[in-house]
Amino acid sequence: MTPSRRQMKLGLSIASAGYHYSAWRLPEVSALSGMDIEHHLRGAAIAERGKMDFVFMADWSSIMNVTDERIARDKEHAQVKLDPVLACAALAAVTRDVGLVPTASTTYNHPYAFARRMASIDHVSRGRIGWNMVTSTNIDEAMNFGLDGPIDSDTRHARAAEFVDVMRDLWQGGPVDHAGGQFRIQGSLDLPRPPQGFLPIITAGASVNAQELAARSADICYGGQPSLEMARRYYASVKGRLGKYGRSEDDLLMMPGIMCFIGRTQQEAQDKFDAIQAVMNVEVGIGQLLLNHFPDLTGLPLDEPVPDLRMRTDNLGSARLAGREPEMTLALMDRAREEKLTLRQLFDVAMCGFWSLGVIGTPERIADMMEEWFTTGAADGFMVQPPYMPGAADDFVDLVIPELQRRGLHRTAYTGRTLRDHLELPRLSGLAGAAA
The missing domain is CATH 3.20.20.30 (Luciferase-like domain)
Structure with a gap:
């Protein structure tokens, strides 16, 4: 029918x-x-x-x-x-x-x-x-x-x-x-x-x-x-x-x-999200940000606001390869500045897809x-x-x-x-x- x-x-x-x-x-x-x-x-x-x-x-x-x-x-x-x-x-x-x-x-x-x-x-x-x-x-x-x-x-x-x-x-x-x-x-x-x-x-x-x-x-x-x-x-x-x-x-x-x-x-949905975030690997998170034009954030404390971010231009094809345009990366950078996101919170977005x-x-x-x-x-x-x-x-x-x-x-x-x-x-x- x-x-x-x-x-x-x-x-x-x-x-x-x-x-x-x-x-x-x-x-x-x-x-x-x-x-x-x-x-x-x-x-x-x-x-x-x-x-x-x-x-x-x-x-x-x-x-x-x-x-x-x-x-x-x-x-x-x-x-x-x-x-x-x-x-x-x-x-x-x-x-x-x-x-x-x-x-x-x-x-x-x-x-x-x-x-x-x-x-x-x-x-x-x-x-x-x-x-x-x-x-x-x-x-x-x-x-x-x-x-x-x-x-x-x-x-x-x-x-x-x-x-x-x-x-x-x-x-x-x-x-x-x-x-x-x-x-x-x-x-x-x-x-x-x-x-x-x-x-x-x-x-x-x-x-x-x-x-x-x-x-x-x-x-x-x-x-x-x-x-x-x-x-x-x-x-x-x-x-x-x-x-x-x-x-x-x-x-x-x-x-x-x-x-x-x-x-x-x-709450059940949030618990599922929290469970997978809890097994996040910091090295992988740093790598994902690097691949999407972020500066190298290695060594920064996870639970303090990240410093003012500037987009990297040495690997411009990487975000598009992953199906993400620089527009999206810039939007995340703006959000990080405006909301004073911590590095861990940045990972919450980058790692979870x-x-x-x-x-x-x-x-x-x-x-x-x-x-x-x-x-x-x-x-x-x-x-x-x-x-x-x-x-x-x-x-x-x-x-x-x-x-x-x-x-x-x-x-x-x-x-x-x-x-x-x-x-x-x-x-x-x-x-x-x-x-x-």
């Missing part, structure tokens, strides 16, 4: 032990989550139980900043992980309804090989695969692929746009004769069109280039705004670019990230916030970022989703077969976004 009102789209990010940097230190969380296929199977089952649209797997092809001795990478999780495309192929065989969205970079892949691989998984999953398209900015990734540093933004985004064009030509079926600025391909895929035709594409980023790429080529834009007003501005900015590519506002879903600590009472929308509360409070974002031009749905897995994902599905269902904001049963069906995206008949 078609719902009588617009409903939220929901994705569940399951790639690691959780979005809190101390998640792996909780006794109920496995430090090997990223390498354990059982972890991925459990996450997909949780999302399917909640009738969510898809599971999402973030990725980058390196161990980041491993040579910087100021950053305690050996005390973090998410440094070793399965290739998400291969993990999704495994999940496709043992799930029935939920969509599967791995991350892969247009910077270090080739469109023919990748189109073939993804079309194959779409057939295996009977139409449930999507793609989180990224353009890589990490120096460690660049060096892994024989470069001295990241490719400049204009070149990366031009390559990504052409990559998508080639992919969609190949998925369309028939011979392809493409000679562009980045790729030359003559041939065709050696398998039928994917069940979905064109696989749904997700992308993220707040730069002008990233927003233009989303408006031109994506079906979903993954945002990382921590406040309602920032999310509204981003929503309007990206949606406002669609017309130049011959697209309508309904052609692109905006899905900001949300991380929740959930309790049946406010509240760079996106973060909330500690009851299911009703969380649903209220989600509904406000959804109905006031800030979101078409949400990317759920559990602070720790699987417990926080279970909490969201068992406590928040029933509240959303009671309000008619989320489905109670799958009504389509493919990921494109779940997202209510049209089956494209030609190359979307080809207009200049």
